[in-house]
Amino acid sequence: MNAEEIKKSLEGRGAVMEVGSPNDAYAKYFTGRSWLINLSEDKDIPVYNVTFENGAHTFWHIHHGTSQVLIVESGRGYLQYEGKEPQLLLPGDVVTIPPEAKHWHGAAPGCNFQHISLSKSGEGVSNEWLEPVDEKEFEKL
Structure with a gap:
């Protein structure tokens, strides 16, 4: 699917946010395609809308020096520590991933x-990208 097809699919399920541009800068840390749009003008508080194609997901990673809050907008997804x-993540779910949690x-x-x-x-904040998720385990979901 391309970005427009994904947008139409998600809009049919209540999505209201833009899909954004291909997430090329971080593509090497994702399985499958994703799109990204920055929603914040404040460089100290980054707020991104992330769109994942069917089955696309991040590699394992850790946020150092900050928590990460995910607000599910549409579709169906997963978070694993x-x-x-x-x-299971469904629209309306809000999760706070604590600093230093591998997920x-x-x-x-x-x-x-x-x-x-x-x-x-800012200072003291970084992401550590790790290994891909085991695809055999992912396919069991």
Whole structure:
């Protein structure tokens, strides 16, 4: 699917946010395609709308020095912390991922997915991108 097809699919499920541009800068840390649009004019409080194609998801990663808040807008997705079972994410869900928690998130198999991501930026804040999610485990979802 291209961005316009995904937008139409998500709008049919109540999505109101723009899909954005291809997430080329971080594509190497994602399985599948994603799109990104910055919603904030404040460089210290980045707010992004992230759109995932069917089954697309991040690699495992850690946010150092900040938590990350995900607000699910549309579709169906998952969040998993290391050592725990994946958590289903549905529109309206809000989760706060604590600093230093190894995790991944993204679209469920066969579903497009959108969430807003908020975290702080600045001194002492960084993302550590790690290994891809085990695809055999992901396909069991």
